Amino acid sequence: MVQYVGVENMVRLIGSIGIEPYLIGLAGYIEADFRRWPSFEKAPRVASHSRDGVIELMPTSDGELYGFKYVNGHPKNTRAGLQTVTAFGVLSDVETGYPRLLSEMTITTALRTAATSALAARYLAREDASVMAIIGLGSQSEFQALAFKALLGIDKLRVFDIDPAATAKFLANLAPHGFEIMVAASAQEAVIGADIITTVTADKLNATILSDNMVGAGVHINAVGGDCPGKTELQRDILLRADVFVEFPEQTRIEGEIQQMAGDFPVTELWRVITGATAGRCARDQITIFDSVGFATEDFSALRYLRDQVEGTTYYDNIDLLTAPEDPRNLFGLLGRPAASSRVALGA
Amino acid sequence: MVQYVGVENMVRLIGSIGIEPYLIGLAGYIEADFRRWPSFEKAPRVASHSRDGVIELMPTSDGELYGFKYVNGHPKNTRAGLQTVTAFGVLSDVETGYPRLLSEMTITTALRTAATSALAARYLAREDASVMAIIGLGSQSEFQALAFKALLGIDKLRVFDIDPAATAKFLANLAPHGFEIMVAASAQEAVIGADIITTVTADKLNATILSDNMVGAGVHINAVGGDCPGKTELQRDILLRADVFVEFPEQTRIEGEIQQMAGDFPVTELWRVITGATAGRCARDQITIFDSVGFATEDFSALRYLRDQVEGTTYYDNIDLLTAPEDPRNLFGLLGRPAASSRVALGA
Incomplete structure (x- = not known):
């Protein structure tokens, strides 16, 4: 199962920690990751531009964890009652490639942007x-x-x-x-x-x-x-x-x-x-x-911080984003079986 | 809310349609998208390679919808009882940048790969x-x-x-x-x-x-x-x-x-x-x-097909991946308010 932190749980988590302590803790993770900057895989984000906005993917990895964020920027959205920026992200294990945490990142992006600004100003x-x-x-x-x-x-x-x-x-x-x-x-x-x-x-x-x-x-x-x-x-x-x-x-x-x-x-x-x-x-x-x-590293830091904050709490759900067949090569077996009708010949 | 098709619902959906009819329908969407190939934004996938495998993001867009898939490939995973390939993906509206559908894509990748192979062979x-x-x-x-x-x-x-x-x-x-x-x-x-x-x-x-x-x-x-x-x-x-x-x-x-x-x-x-x-x-x-x-376009076709198949069914959940503040610029308002204590001076 993949840990899922939706908007409701994110709001509850921040409420339980307090927004200023959350920002301080988050800034600490961002600072720690800036300190080991050379250990990250870095590239400009992958942007898909359209008339009214942009959708971007922001991946990075430190060799142990891989993270990416999906984020859009559509300034005209507010006229339709929608937000300019929405985002979500995923943290995965590099060793297996398995996603471990999926989270809302609209609130998280606002927090990490502010935490990075304050960190830089310090x-x-x-x-x-x-x-x-x-x-x-x-x-x-x-x-x-x-x-x-x-x-x-x-x-x-x-x-x-x-x-x-x-x-x-x-x-x-x-x-x-x-x-x-x-x-x-x-x-x-x-x-x-x-x-x-x-x-x-x-x-x-x-x-x-x-x-x-x-x-x-x-x-x-x-x-x-x-x-x-x-x-x-x-x-x-x-x-x-x-x-x-x-x-x-x-x-x-x-x-x-x-x-x-x-x-x-x-x-x-x-x-x-x-x-x-x-x-x-x-x-x-x-x-x-x-x-x-x-x-991207700032989102990575934010996902890392979030993972550590939700650990042992009730502020996440488990979702079935990944198949987990008993035999890993038997993906097909998950789909169930109708009544037998094949003719099988063993040997040539 | 974002539509979420997890593994359990995917298995139920395929069971309700039948795997061969599902493959035929899916191949039709893949073929239709190949027919309008020039209308897609296309780039090689964004890969993060590590010793034992690769994690990839595969985005594309036709100008109205944007889709991407996260997929890993780790051949050694099976030794640990895990799958070589797992995947999930998202379909979004280009106009707003809002994600509309999040789905498992481990089973979906297996289906679309096979459907594309058979389509090509035809x-x-x-x-x-x-x-x-x-x-x-x-x-x-x-x-x-x-x-x-x-x-x-x-x-x-x-x-x-x-x-x-x-x-x-x-x-x-x-x-x-x-x-x-x-x-x-x-x-x-x-x-x-x-x-x-x-x-x-x-x-x-x-x-x-x-x-x-x-x-x-x-x-x-x-x-x-x-x-x-x-x-x-x-x-x-x-x-x-x-x-x-x-x-x-x-x-x-x-x-x-x-x-x-x-x-x-x-x-x-x-x-x-x-x-x-x-x-x-x-x-x-x-x-x-x-x-x-x-x-990437094949995953896009698969997400499009899936979206149309789950429409009007019970084979998806709604998840709170996106914030939806009443006033789109009032993201902060979602976090609730402690007791008042600021001093505000209006004017200079």
């Missing part, structure tokens, strides 16, 4: 950072806020969305979570005095959420929304005077903010910063950018 | 073919036999396996299905007088299941077992005097019998034969080979 933002601006208050925004609170202690937010309903939703959702939130009238206003700027808008086009004059010295930009070809959020001038940190350059050059730049635009791989091989932030006035697109 | 074997040899009596063998019976009326089999237990299993499973079966003492003996030769062995190595002197004029070879790098069944001399038909050349050159040949070794694409654009068999003495490796 290495890249100024140590005394205390105020974060968030531009874009859609599905991912609350998760970002809580991850930065849980991992960096950021509890002062300056927020903006073009849609007042999104802002109201954000405020209502975060009301119980102990933030001090300033609702700005514009992105320009939101970024004033912010130590960290998180951009997390959803339109599938090259937008200018942050223009060059909005970004002052010492800021860390957590650029989350630009994550597929033709979808960016930052004016390219910002990239020219910042240091840019990425997950997997081969993928980020296709999907991230740096798709605006030449193919040899210098970037630093986040895993090198996490292992200490390369410096992260070197000066108080440096502008750092985490050009987040989301990489 | 275009490539001699019209008066009546005897089939099967070398290798593992998991796939009974499915091959029944597909050739259902689609071509082949009911005379000459079979061989190095393992007598596999032979006994094969005979027991097919006893009720109206075949006349001759058990041969060797592969050489099995092929004597056969109009069609199916090779379907499982070892992950370059083997010589058929040597050149075993293959006479007019034979159609259904080469199923050679399906990954380093795994072949035919002596290359056979390929030199035969006409070779393949599913997707880019993938077959990596995985099929023709991995033994130069990169420009001439092959004919099966879809061109099915549409009538190219001739299949042109002469009674021609040797034809279907170098089967299994392509």
Whole structure:
């Protein structure tokens, strides 16, 4: 049997652990996997683009476990009452090729994206950072806020969305979570005095959420929304005077903010910063950018974390995704047998 | 909710339809999709190789539906009582990116592989073919036999396996299905007088299941077992005097019998034969080979067929693989709310 964690069990599991502890634990697994980055099989995701969106498969393996995520991105979905992003994933044993865990990953993707952002900021933002601006208050925004609170202690937010309903939703959702939130009238206003700027808008086009004059010295930009070809959020001038940190350059050059730049635009791989091989932030006035697109290893870490969290709990079901014939070569035997009618001749 | 067809429901569904009618219906969907081959997004599968096997993702799309299969191949698994191949797959709407159907595909892969073989043979074997040899009596063998019976009326089999237990299993499973079966003492003996030769062995190595002197004029070879790098069944001399038909050349050159040949070794694409654009068999003495490796469109066809078969039946469950928040941008709202404690300042 394969362990199955559906949406209901995922919500129950997170409720039992608490969302901030969940984000901290998850970030720990993501960090541990970034530390052993060279041991992973890595490739840009396998994307199927269509007019309105994209469906992607994101596989990776560390030689013992294999994981992949299915994820879509369809910005127009919200008009039909559907979500922009849905996802699910599977964790398997490499030795046998057998899937062990199938899980919803819509909530999990939101959590791991936020946990990765906060993890990167712990290495890249100024140590005394205390105020974060968030531009874009859609599905991912609350998760970002809580991850930065849980991992960096950021509890002062300056927020903006073009849609007042999104802002109201954000405020209502975060009301119980102990933030001090300033609702700005514009992105320009939101970024004033912010130590960290998180951009997390959803339109599938090259937008200018942050223009060059909005970004002052010492800021860390957590650029989350630009994550597929033709979808960016930052004016390219910002990239020219910042240091840019990425997950997997081969993928980020296709999907991230740096798709605006030449193919040899210098970037630093986040895993090198996490292992200490390369410096992260070197000066108080440096502008750092985490050009987040989301990489397969983060989903792998999230599935690994989930597997360990559900172990011994009731927060999963067992499903019959795999056949298990008594004799492994007798798959056909599972189908049952009608009454005999063949003529069999043994020997030539 | 996503429709889920687990192993138990798959067995019930096939039982309700009957395996031969199921194979005929499935072959019809596979044939229909081969007829519109240019409308599919096609790429070699995404493989993760390890010491003992391979895990593969096989995506494709026709612009309206997107499908992918997860499948492993681990020949050593049987020693541990596990199956060489297990699989599952998903069918999604391209417009929204939402998965609609998740299904077991271990049984389905066996069915679609056999249905594709028989479909190809209908275009490539001699019209008066009546005897089939099967070398290798593992998991796939009974499915091959029944597909050739259902689609071509082949009911005379000459079979061989190095393992007598596999032979006994094969005979027991097919006893009720109206075949006349001759058990041969060797592969050489099995092929004597056969109009069609199916090779379907499982070892992950370059083997010589058929040597050149075993293959006479007019034979159609259904080469199923050679399906990954380093795994072949035919002596290359056979390929030199035969006409070779393949599913997707880019993938077959990596995985099929023709991995033994130069990169420009001439092959004919099966879809061109099915549409009538190219001739299949042109002469009674021609040797034809279907170098089967299994392509993503066949799994897509199988998922499409399955979707249509379970519609209106009780042969599926609904599972909560996808979140469905009332407001699609309020994913966070699904996680519930602790008691209020945030301070909110509206305005600057």
